[in-house]
Amino acid sequence: MSFPLWCLFLAALMLVLTKMPVAIAMARIDGRGYDNRHPRDQQAALRGWGSRALAAHQNMFEAFPLFAAGVLVTQVTQVQGMTVDVLAGVFVLARVLYTVLYLVNLHALRSLVWMIGFGSCLALLLAPALV
Template sequence: MSIPFWCVFIAAILIYIARIPVAKAMKEQGGYDNHNPRAQQARLTGLGARAVAAHQNSFEAFMLFAVGVLMAHTTQTQGWFVDLLAIVFIIARIVYLYLYLNDKASMRSLVWTVGLVCSLLLMLTPVYRYWVLSTLQ
């Protein structure tokens, strides 16, 4: 499996790692309400509320990243740049989760932007590949 595909797998796992503090906060709120978990999550404050937001954002970020990796893969765009973008995205997401849970809003937004740019650049790598191939002919 390629580095970008491993990174997609890791990004998927990070979604659920981000959920761990949510479950802990819900338990501290009198136990996990399996009948109405979303209503219980909506009542969380502080770390619990930030954990819910980080978890939800992980789903949002995953979609763009996975699409970018698939666009690169299906157009047979590969190499160090695609690998680097995928790795930087994962590092950015790990740092993002840490910053979100520790209420470092400005740095979190900056790191979020790094992840977004990686995803968008992955989507554009087929253009780069086409440009390189057309200039070599």
């Protein structure tokens, strides 16, 4: 399996892994524990870092389709090489850093990292045109 496809796999895992801080925050609300019967109601009550964790998790779902499309475009058009590998890796690293920056509330830096991740997706989509 190619490196970009491994990055796609890792990004897919991040859809679930970014839920972990949200679940921790939910479990800590008033000591009630995680409410699996009504998780969305409980998520709506999150404040502070818990609310930011939820936003980071939701944003991963928003970012994933564009990245997946970019990787799949490079695979279908058989565009390979170091540039595609770097772009795929940059996206994964940017998403990890984005989540951390969201949790610690560094909003300006988080936005810059988001732009880097978004730019890597656009570059992946354009890669076949640049060959």
